[in-house]
Amino acid sequence: MATKASRAAARLMISPAVLLLLGWMIVPLSMTLYFSFLRYNLLMPGMEEFTGWTNYRFFLTDPAFTAALWNTLLLVGGVLLITTVGGTLLALLMDQPFWGQGIVRILVIAPFFVMPTVSALVWKNMFMNPVNGLFAHLAKFFGLQPYDFLAQAPLGSIIFIVSWQWLPFATLILLTALQSLDQEQLEAAEMDGAGPLSRFFYIMVPHLARAITVVILIQTIFLLSVFAEILVTTNGGPGVASTNLTYLIYMQSLLQFDVGGGSAGGVVAIILANIVAIFLMRMIGKNLEA
Amino acid sequence: MGRITLDKVTKSFGDVNVIPPLDLTINDGEFVVFVGPSGCGKSTLLRLIAGLEDVTSGQIRIDGEDATDMPPAKRGLAMVFQSYALYPHMSVRKNIAFPMKMAGVPQDEQKRRIEAAAKSLNLTDYLDRRPGQLSGGQRQRVAIGRAIVREPSAFLFDEPLSNLDAALRVNMRLEISELHNALKTTMIYVTHDQVEAMTMADKIVVLRAGNIEQVGSPLELYHTPQNEFVAGFIGSPKMNLIRGAEADKHGVATIGIRPEHLAASTESGLWQGTVGVAEHLGSDTFLHVHDHGLGSEPLTVRVDGEMPVRHGDRIFLTPDESKLHRFDMQGLRA
Numbered sequence: 001m002a003t004k005a006s007r008a009a010a011r012l013m014i015s016p017a018v019l020l021l022l023g024w025m026i027v028p029l030s031m032t033l034y035f036s037f038l039r040y041n042l043l044m045p046g047m048e049e050f051t052g053w054t055n056y057r058f059f060l061t062d063p064a065f066t067a068a069l070w071n072t073l074l075l076v077g078g079v080l081l082i083t084t085v086g087g088t089l090l091a092l093l094m095d096q097p098f099w100g101q102g103i104v105r106i107l108v109i110a111p112f113f114v115m116p117t118v119s120a121l122v123w124k125n126m127f128m129n130p131v132n133g134l135f136a137h138l139a140k141f142f143g144l145q146p147y148d149f150l151a152q153a154p155l156g157s158i159i160f161i162v163s164w165q166w167l168p169f170a171t172l173i174l175l176t177a178l179q180s181l182d183q184e185q186l187e188a189a190e191m192d193g194a195g196p197l198s199r200f201f202y203i204m205v206p207h208l209a210r211a212i213t214v215v216i217l218i219q220t221i222f223l224l225s226v227f228a229e230i231l232v233t234t235n236g237g238p239g240v241a242s243t244n245l246t247y248l249i250y251m252q253s254l255l256q257f258d259v260g261g262g263s264a265g266g267v268v269a270i271i272l273a274n275i276v277a278i279f280l281m282r283m284i285g286k287n288l289e290a
Numbered sequence: 291m292g293r294i295t296l297d298k299v300t301k302s303f304g305d306v307n308v309i310p311p312l313d314l315t316i317n318d319g320e321f322v323v324f325v326g327p328s329g330c331g332k333s334t335l336l337r338l339i340a341g342l343e344d345v346t347s348g349q350i351r352i353d354g355e356d357a358t359d360m361p362p363a364k365r366g367l368a369m370v371f372q373s374y375a376l377y378p379h380m381s382v383r384k385n386i387a388f389p390m391k392m393a394g395v396p397q398d399e400q401k402r403r404i405e406a407a408a409k410s411l412n413l414t415d416y417l418d419r420r421p422g423q424l425s426g427g428q429r430q431r432v433a434i435g436r437a438i439v440r441e442p443s444a445f446l447f448d449e450p451l452s453n454l455d456a457a458l459r460v461n462m463r464l465e466i467s468e469l470h471n472a473l474k475t476t477m478i479y480v481t482h483d484q485v486e487a488m489t490m491a492d493k494i495v496v497l498r499a500g501n502i503e504q505v506g507s508p509l510e511l512y513h514t515p516q517n518e519f520v521a522g523f524i525g526s527p528k529m530n531l532i533r534g535a536e537a538d539k540h541g542v543a544t545i546g547i548r549p550e551h552l553a554a555s556t557e558s559g560l561w562q563g564t565v566g567v568a569e570h571l572g573s574d575t576f577l578h579v580h581d582h583g584l585g586s587e588p589l590t591v592r593v594d595g596e597m598p599v600r601h602g603d604r605i606f607l608t609p610d611e612s613k614l615h616r617f618d619m620q621g622l623r624a
Contacts, residue, residue: 182373184371184372184373184375185376187362187369188369188375188377188436189377190362190363191340191341191342191363191367191368191369192363192389192392193363193389193393194363194388194392198392202377202388206377206380207379209379
């Protein structure tokens with residue numbers, strides 16, 4: 001199937017899909033770029049004019065930007081840390097034979113099917129609420145002062161909620177990877193005198209490296225754009241304590257009706273996401289090579 | 291030292307009794323082969339000795355010391371697995387060094403042992419490669435190297451050659467035998483291939499359904515099989531087993547005669563039949579003889595490579611009476 005004719009036919013046949021995807025990407029991107037150089041506010045329609053780099057200057061010098069940048073990195077890094085470490089440990093646990101394995105596996109994946117807005121609201125109102133939440137009741141039962149999670153540790157709470165959503169994903173991917181580990185390798189290591197910890201660090205972790213890489217790359221893509229969880233819990237506050245870049249851009253363009261500023265923020269976010277991607281691929285990309 | 295004693299060892303998986311009470315002594319320096327058909331429990335037996343499976347009851351002693359509840363690493367045994375079980379993310383050097391690293395052997399001693407093992411196994415040029423970049427035979431040698439450097443009291447081999455092609459298998463068979471002669475360490479070798487068993491073993495243990503059918507040197511098993519199963523299993527091609535009227539003449543239930551102990555002639559003989567398939571090996575030819583009136587199975591006979599017989603020819607066979615094996619109703623040697 002590798003004749004010249006078949007290859008030309010293949011190119012011809014995939015070209016509509018490729019062109020569609022290209023257009024789908026290029027049109028919004030160029031419009032965003034174009035808007036980012038305009039003074040374009042929805043409160044003053046028909047007054048658009050070219051302003052050069054002003055939008056960028058305002059966006060980058062906004063104190064909220066630095067805070068949002070750090071919040072974004074903390075959010076992504078924190079969730080990645082919790083889900084990969086927690087996912088590995090959970091996968092190890094679920095790899096052991098126990099009664100009711102099938103049901104437990106279904107239960108573990110369940111959080112992933114709950115919509116972000118719903119799960120964030122459940123956490124906010126039923127668990128973390130300082131008056132009615134389960135945690136508040138628990139604290140009161142032990143005679144402690146209830147802790148107002150979303151006010152006292154807004155970013156930490158959001159990291160926790162997002163981790164809860166993504167832990168099943170990491171666990172499942174790592175569990176399947178663990179199940180593909182050759183048992184004879186573990187037995188050989190056991191005969192070679194490796195204890196449980198050595199077996200984990202010398203045999204299992206290297207075997208999991210590729211799966212962990214996949215988990216990190218996929219999660220990073222989604223975690224850079226966490227939005228719903230922030231919107232329904234803290235609204236980015238108090239102040240900008242839980243505002244990430246996505247939420248900052250939302251505030252700029254939809255709460256302040258500043259399309260130009262929002263577009264400039266979007267372009268900055270694209271650039272930052274690419275920097276993160278380059279760093280990630282440099283650090284762990286070699287794990288994906290066969 | 292590597293004297294291993296199994297005392298009334300049993301193993302059950304749930305309700306399935308894989309190994310009924312079994313006694314066996316393996317002396318220091320012996321090359322013992324466990325052989326039997328698939329599912330006879332030979333690998334399970336090896337894993338019991340290695341400590342990878344727990345015995346259900348009974349006792350395993352290594353050099354007189356009770357090892358029944360010892361973890362595998364403490365037993366001082368090294369194992370070579372069927373899949374080699376090399377660590378894919380480590381170089382050959384690190385693979386071989388791994389057991390020493392776990393045991394806390396000093397760096398320079400590690401280096402010395404790796405060099406020595408690599409030299410004796412022809413791996414010196416490959417030390418910095420990954421297992422994935424090696425051929426099957428080289429991987430096999432790395433697995434053996436990883437076992438050697440531990441300086442174990444006994445080596446355990448679990449069908450180590452079954453993933454290699456035929457030519458390489460013969461080579462590795464020789465290399466492992468050479469290794470045994472050089473190290474003089476106890477070796478226990480599991481295989482389903484009776485040719486490997488015959489060529490390598492000092493002592494063969496024939497297993498069927500977890501039971502030891504016979505223990506003995508290769509030639510003992512060949513000349514005096516204790517029952518029909520061993521008779522049929524040891525020797526290639528298989529022994530001809532004849533039941534019915536012909537066996538009654540000898541006063542037993544079954545008689546057995548090996549293909550090489552039947553004299554073939556085109557003129558006269560005790561039995562006669564027609565030639566079916568002839569397998570020409572050059573030096574010998576194996577004839578499958580049908581319509582001999584002694585049973586439904588064709589008789590196999592070894593004749594000289596040059597014997598001019600063709601498919602459908604009439605042939606006469608005469609067994610060598612002194613090489614005839616007699617078995618009673620229970621299949622035991624009479």
